[in-house]
Amino acid sequence: MQSVLPSLFFYALATMILVSAVVTITRRNAVHSVIWLISTLLGIAGLFLHQHAEFLAAVQVIVYIGGITVLFLFVIMLVNLDEAAKKKQFAGQWKIVVICAGALLAELGFFIFKGAEGFYFAEPAGGSLQPNTQLIALALYRDYLLPFELASLLLLVAMIGAVVLAKKDLK
Amino acid sequence: MPTIPAAIEPFIWPFVYGAVILLVFPLLAGYIVLLERKVMADIQVRLGPMRVGPHGLLQPLADALKLLIKEDIIPTLSDKWIFWISPIISVVTALVAVFLIPMSDKLPVPDTNIGLLLVLSLTSVGILGIILGGWSSNSNYPLLGALRSTAQLVSYEIALSFALIGGLMLAGTLSLQGIVMAQKEQAIWFVFFQPVAFVIYFIAALAETNRAPFDMPEAESEIVAGYHTEFSGFRFALYFLAEYANIVIVCSIMTILFLGGWLRPFPNVAALEFLNFAPALVLLGLGGACLIGLDRKPSKPQKLGMIGLGGAFILAGLACLLPPVMEAVHGLFWFMLKVFMGVYTFIWIRFTLPRYRYDQLMNIGWRWLIPLAIANVIVTGIVMQREQIFAALGF
Amino acid sequence: MATTPPVIPPLAPNATFLDTNELIINMGPQHPSTHGVLRVILKLDGERILGTECVIGYLHRGVEKIAENRTYTQFAPYVDRMDYVAAVSNGLGYCETIEKLLNVEAPPRARFVRTILTELNRISSHLLWLGTHAIDLGAITPLFYCFREREEILKIFENYCGARLTTHAFRIGGLQYETYDGFDQQVRAFCNQFMEKIAEYETLLTGNRIWLERTKGVGILTAAEAIDFSVTGPLLRASGVKFDLRKAQPYAAYSEVDFDIPVGENGDTFDRYVVRMEEMRQSIRIARQCLDKLPEGPVMAKVPKIMKPPVGEVYHAIEAPKGELGYHVVSDGSTQPYRIRVRPPSLINLQALDRMVRGLLVADVVAVIGTIDIVLGEVDR
Numbered sequence: 001m002q003s004v005l006p007s008l009f010f011y012a013l014a015t016m017i018l019v020s021a022v023v024t025i026t027r028r029n030a031v032h033s034v035i036w037l038i039s040t041l042l043g044i045a046g047l048f049l050h051q052h053a054e055f056l057a058a059v060q061v062i063v064y065i066g067g068i069t070v071l072f073l074f075v076i077m078l079v080n081l082d083e084a085a086k087k088k089q090f091a092g093q094w095k096i097v098v099i100c101a102g103a104l105l106a107e108l109g110f111f112i113f114k115g116a117e118g119f120y121f122a123e124p125a126g127g128s129l130q131p132n133t134q135l136i137a138l139a140l141y142r143d144y145l146l147p148f149e150l151a152s153l154l155l156l157v158a159m160i161g162a163v164v165l166a167k168k169d170l171k
Numbered sequence: 172m173p174t175i176p177a178a179i180e181p182f183i184w185p186f187v188y189g190a191v192i193l194l195v196f197p198l199l200a201g202y203i204v205l206l207e208r209k210v211m212a213d214i215q216v217r218l219g220p221m222r223v224g225p226h227g228l229l230q231p232l233a234d235a236l237k238l239l240i241k242e243d244i245i246p247t248l249s250d251k252w253i254f255w256i257s258p259i260i261s262v263v264t265a266l267v268a269v270f271l272i273p274m275s276d277k278l279p280v281p282d283t284n285i286g287l288l289l290v291l292s293l294t295s296v297g298i299l300g301i302i303l304g305g306w307s308s309n310s311n312y313p314l315l316g317a318l319r320s321t322a323q324l325v326s327y328e329i330a331l332s333f334a335l336i337g338g339l340m341l342a343g344t345l346s347l348q349g350i351v352m353a354q355k356e357q358a359i360w361f362v363f364f365q366p367v368a369f370v371i372y373f374i375a376a377l378a379e380t381n382r383a384p385f386d387m388p389e390a391e392s393e394i395v396a397g398y399h400t401e402f403s404g405f406r407f408a409l410y411f412l413a414e415y416a417n418i419v420i421v422c423s424i425m426t427i428l429f430l431g432g433w434l435r436p437f438p439n440v441a442a443l444e445f446l447n448f449a450p451a452l453v454l455l456g457l458g459g460a461c462l463i464g465l466d467r468k469p470s471k472p473q474k475l476g477m478i479g480l481g482g483a484f485i486l487a488g489l490a491c492l493l494p495p496v497m498e499a500v501h502g503l504f505w506f507m508l509k510v511f512m513g514v515y516t517f518i519w520i521r522f523t524l525p526r527y528r529y530d531q532l533m534n535i536g537w538r539w540l541i542p543l544a545i546a547n548v549i550v551t552g553i554v555m556q557r558e559q560i561f562a563a564l565g566f
Numbered sequence: 567m568a569t570t571p572p573v574i575p576p577l578a579p580n581a582t583f584l585d586t587n588e589l590i591i592n593m594g595p596q597h598p599s600t601h602g603v604l605r606v607i608l609k610l611d612g613e614r615i616l617g618t619e620c621v622i623g624y625l626h627r628g629v630e631k632i633a634e635n636r637t638y639t640q641f642a643p644y645v646d647r648m649d650y651v652a653a654v655s656n657g658l659g660y661c662e663t664i665e666k667l668l669n670v671e672a673p674p675r676a677r678f679v680r681t682i683l684t685e686l687n688r689i690s691s692h693l694l695w696l697g698t699h700a701i702d703l704g705a706i707t708p709l710f711y712c713f714r715e716r717e718e719i720l721k722i723f724e725n726y727c728g729a730r731l732t733t734h735a736f737r738i739g740g741l742q743y744e745t746y747d748g749f750d751q752q753v754r755a756f757c758n759q760f761m762e763k764i765a766e767y768e769t770l771l772t773g774n775r776i777w778l779e780r781t782k783g784v785g786i787l788t789a790a791e792a793i794d795f796s797v798t799g800p801l802l803r804a805s806g807v808k809f810d811l812r813k814a815q816p817y818a819a820y821s822e823v824d825f826d827i828p829v830g831e832n833g834d835t836f837d838r839y840v841v842r843m844e845e846m847r848q849s850i851r852i853a854r855q856c857l858d859k860l861p862e863g864p865v866m867a868k869v870p871k872i873m874k875p876p877v878g879e880v881y882h883a884i885e886a887p888k889g890e891l892g893y894h895v896v897s898d899g900s901t902q903p904y905r906i907r908v909r910p911p912s913l914i915n916l917q918a919l920d921r922m923v924r925g926l927l928v929a930d931v932v933a934v935i936g937t938i939d940i941v942l943g944e945v946d947r
Contacts, residue, residue: 031253031306038299058288066295067325070302074321077306077314133285133345215710311591315613315928383704384776525776526704528929529613 009050017043030076038069055133184279192270200415201231206511207518214522225461225468225476238411241404246308249401253307258402258409261300265416268293272423273347275433275502286347287335287424291328294379294420297413298324304410305398316397319529323378323385326536331375333544337368338428340551351432362429367547369429371540373516376421378532380414383521385532422513423506430509433502447497450504454488457481593931595624601698601935602942606919613927618920622913625946633906638664638738638873641903646732648910649944651694653732654687654723655886661736662817663882663893665867667875668738674819676740676865681819682753682856683726683735685849689760690719691887691939692842692849699839699936700771703780708770715763718756725752739869750857757850764846771839781836785922785934788833795918799889799911801938804841805833811885818884823855835937842939874901888912888939908947912940 020039027033041064048057140148205220205227212219220227245254268290273280283289298321305317338361339345342353354360362369378385381397399410426432435446461481468474490496527535553560594605603624609616629648633641645660646653658680665672672680693716697709720730725746727735735741771777787797792805802809810827812820828844830837875897883892889911898904915938922934 029250031250031303035253035303054283054285055288058285058292061292062288062295066292066298066328070295070298070321070325073299073302073306074318077302077318211706215707216714217710311589315589315591319613386704522707523770524705525700525771525774525780526929527776528780529927531779 010047013043013046013050016040017047031073034069034072034076037072038065041065041069055136185281188279189270193266196266196269196416196419197235197412198231200412200419201235203415203418203514204234204411205231206514207521210515210518211522214519225473225480228480235408238408239405243404243406244401246310246401248309250307250309253303254401257300257304257307258406258413259300260303261297261413262409262416264293264297264300265413265420268297268420269416269423271347272420273351273427273432274423274506275499276348276351277499277502280348282346282348284349285345287339287345287350287428290347290420290424291332291335294417295328297417300410300413301398304402308398308401310401313398313400316400320381320398322529323381323532323536326533327375327378327385327540330371330536330540330544331379333541333548334368334372334375335424335428337365337544337547337551338372340548340555341365342428347427347432350427351434354431355434360429360431365429365547365551367543368551369425371544371547372425372429375536375540376425377517377520378536380417380421380517382418382517384524384527386521386526418514418517419510422510422517425513426506426509433506435501435505447501448492450500451488451491451497453504454484454491456488458484458488591928595621601940604916604935604940604942604945606931606935608928608931610928613929615923615926615928615931618923618931620916620919622916622942622945625942627947629947630906630908633903635902637901638875638903641906642736642738643732643734645908646734647943648908648947649691649886649888649891649912649941650732651941652687652691652887654683654735655691655884655891657734657736658684658818659882659884659886659891659893661738662884663880663895664738664873664875666882667878667880667895667897668869668873669876670739670867670869672740672867673864674861675863676736676867677819678856678860679741679745679865680736681823682853682860683723684818685853685856686719686722686753686756688849688887689846690716692846693719695842695887695936695939696767696839699933699939702932702936703777705771705774705777708767711763711767711770715760718760722749722752722756725749737866738873740864740866742866744865750860753853753857757854760850761847764843768843772843778836780929780933781839781937782834783832784835784926784930785937786832786834787918787922791918791921792833795914795921797889797915797918799885799887799915800838800841800845801889801915801918803827804830804837806831811883811890815883817882819856819859820852822859823852825852825855835933838937872901874899883909886911888941888944889915910944910947912938912942912944916940916945 017040020036020043024033024036024040027036041060045057045060045065048054048060208230209219209227220230223229223233245251271280271283271286271290271293273282273286301320301324302317305313305320308314338350341357341361341364342350344350344353377383399407402410435449458481461477461484465474465477465481468477491500589610591608591610592605593608595603605621605624607619607621609618627647629644632644636644642657642660645656649656661672693712697712700706700708723733723735724730726749727733727743729735787795787801787805789805789807792802792807797805798809806829808827808829811817812825813827825848826844828841828848830841877897877899879894879896881892881894883890885891890909891911892909894905894907894909895903896905919931919934919938922938923931926934
């Protein structure tokens with residue numbers, strides 16, 4: 001029993017993630033897509049929780065669901081969906097897509113094949129109530145401070161850029 | 172007595188507690204509504220609900236019944252299943268968050284090391300219920316309401332989180348129980364260390380729960396009822412429930428982080444041990460008040476109702492005098508008292524202040540609250556690490 | 567299989583395909599804050615107003631047409647139903663117009679009593695405006711305070727003529743009823759307590775930061791614009807034009823009392839609020855003076871039982887709470903008016919709405935409709 005339950009969780013969450021992801025890209029209605037995307041993200045948060053990475057799980061939910069998808073919805077709601085649904089849904093780049101997807105598939109297959117023995121299903125990490133919040137903080141703010149700050153600078157630049165672009169449009 | 176398997180045993184009490192929350196909380200929310208109406212009436216020189224039960228005490232039940240048996244209308248052009256699911260998203264996330272609030276150290280509330288983050292993440296999912304509800308109605312006013320609430324909630328969540336960080340830096344833990352225990356160890360409520368954070372949190376909390384003066388998403392004089400304009404009957408009741416649950420949640424977090432949770436005032440001063448009798452005294456006082464006011468009741472049923480109410484209060488008060496009950500109840504009593512003071516302040520503000528305009532709201536959030544909250548975090552950090560900083564500077 | 571390519575409407579020069587659509591919103595006729603059945607069509611960009619259009623007529627009852635089939639006396643109660651929150655003012659305007667047409671004058675006592683009641687009515691109308699205006703801006707409580715005081719005024723009306731809202735207090739040629747016993751004391755008591763109550767409203771609103779932010783600089787109407795739109799009443803005075811018919815063409819007993827005309831500077835919503843608050847104080851002042859000077863004597867002039875005014879026409883206007891209320895009456899010498907045309911202040915003030923709200927936000931539309939102080943019964947008649 002002790003060994004079945006975790007993998008059961010894993011499979012349930014994995015199914016949820018995969019199914020939601022497929023449904024996300026096949027919905028014609030953008031809002032429905034976002035809802036399925038939320039379901040995918042919730043599944044990923046569940047996987048984090050499954051790995052006893054509670055902090056990551058909570059942050060996943062706050063940032064991705066509470067922040068990013070909410071902004072997605074914000075934008076989508078302003079767009080006239082009836083008109084958008086009539087537009088062509090696919091960009092018509094079939095050949096490039098097939099080549100890229102094939103390459104990716106081959107790559108993944110190769111590595112899975114090569115590393116088959118090192119591959120195992122995710123087991124929960126050691127005991128709960130580990131202070132992984134502190135561990136993450138130490139990693140981010142002490143061990144990898146410079147890359148972390150660089151990344152935040154990059155995001156800041158992107159943010160300012162977005163604001164400038166949006167402002168220009170208004171005038 | 173059948174033995175309980177060890178694998179299930181730790182889940183039983185939380186499960187029972189969750190069920191109790193699920194059953195009791197809607198009632199509690201109903202009575203918060205009644206409180207709101209009574210306070211409103213008092214501020215507005217009126218009496219408020221007086222017809223159903225003594226002093227309108229059964230009004231919440233009547234309202235709930237009314238909402239339950241109302242016709243359930245789904246607009247023809249709405250997006251049916253989103254319309255169906257969005258109030259559920261709101262109410263489920265809100266109730267789960269209520270379940271996670273440790274109202275007393277005696278309750279079997281799960282203690283996680285990300286307690287506060289978990290509650291925040293649940294409320295941020297709850298926003299989806301509002302947005303999707305507004306969008307799926309396929310109507311202009313709900314759409315405007317949903318847009319307003321999205322912008323408002325996302326903006327104020329930042330200020331809210333930064334205000335919380337100020338308190339968290341003192342507590343050193345995200346666990347809700349741990350935060351309260353930290354205040355016990357440091358023998359002070361964090362509001363005295365973090366007054367700025369407390370004020371910012373309170374303002375942001377008003378905005379987060381769509382309360383006046385930040386109630387733009389449902390400003391009835393502008394956009395009718397905002398995102399729930401098209402919702403009626405039970406679905407509307409669900410939104411209503413979620414809204415009041417959110418008020419309780421933000422007040423609870425405020426209580427836990429800034430006002431010492433379930434601890435009585437000055438928990439470390441043994442001389443104030445007698446404060447543990449407070450719940451009993453309050454209940455007995457309420458009972459006495461019911462019986463004293465008996466003469467003014469005009470009719471026999473009303474008199475009987477008041478006697479019953481007073482008797483119930485006195486019995487509960489006497490029960491609270493028993494040591495084991497007192498031990499179990501006084502934490503809950505202090506917690507509830509603090510939460511209700513928060514709720515009362517919310518109500519008081521609502522009926523005193525006019526409403527901000529949407530752009531003014533955004534200005535306050537982005538230009539004042541967020542910079543102030545960030546500055547507060549920085550100053551707190553400097554003060555907490557002053558010794559190292561002084562040492563580094565060579566003092 | 568020849569298919570024609572879909573016609574793509576040309577985009578505006580600076581528009582991109584991501585530009586969101588303009589939103590057309592119907593505000594009203596069923597809306598909490600259009601003060602009745604006004605319907606405003608709003609063209610929005612997000613929440614910013616690009617333009618508005620008022621649709622009126624949902625409360626049209628053809629009052630002016632009805633007049634043509636009633637005798638002069640019979641029509642008097644109908645005017646109460648136009649601006650039903652200021653029925654006494656409407657009645658005063660009508661009675662004075664017909665008196666002018668008949669060439670009779672109401673006796674002095676009647677004129678003073680008329681002035682008192684009309685000023686009380688001005689206060690009650692302003693109180694209703696204040697309460698609803700505050701509710702429009704989200705302050706729920708002032709309404710109940712306002713209604714508490716308005717109730718006192720309505721009690722005075724009830725004691726005087728038996729009706730509270732549509733009073734039909736005056737008759738052509740004077741008053742039907744002498745004042746009741748205790749009228750003087752009751753009005754004085756009201757005047758005394760009301761000054762304190764105004765201070766109470768002001769503590770709730772005037773100094774409130776939110777109230778200031780919501781009203782200052784919102785819905786500005788300059789003096790020139792106000793004159794161009796021919797708005798009258800508090801709106802005009804808030805824009806800085808010192809014009810009040812009570813001073814410009816004194817009627818009733820206004821020439822014999824002393825009062826100030828409050829004026830604003832910026833013509834914004836806050837100024838209109840201040841002007842109306844001050845007007846209420848001035849109304850108390852007028853009512854007190856009238857009580858002091860209240861002469862003895864008859865309350866009804868000699869008017870024929872069957873009124874047949876001479877052929878001709880007359881225009882007479884009074885300063886109703888909302889602005890210039892004018893009656894243009896044409897007589898063909900019969901017992902019934904040939905034509906009555908009313909100049910309702912609400913309707914004409916409402917025309918300035920579009921100018922006042924363009925470029926503002928939805929929330930401001932509500933504030934501006936509130937500050938114009940319309941009564942749909944009068945707009946639509």
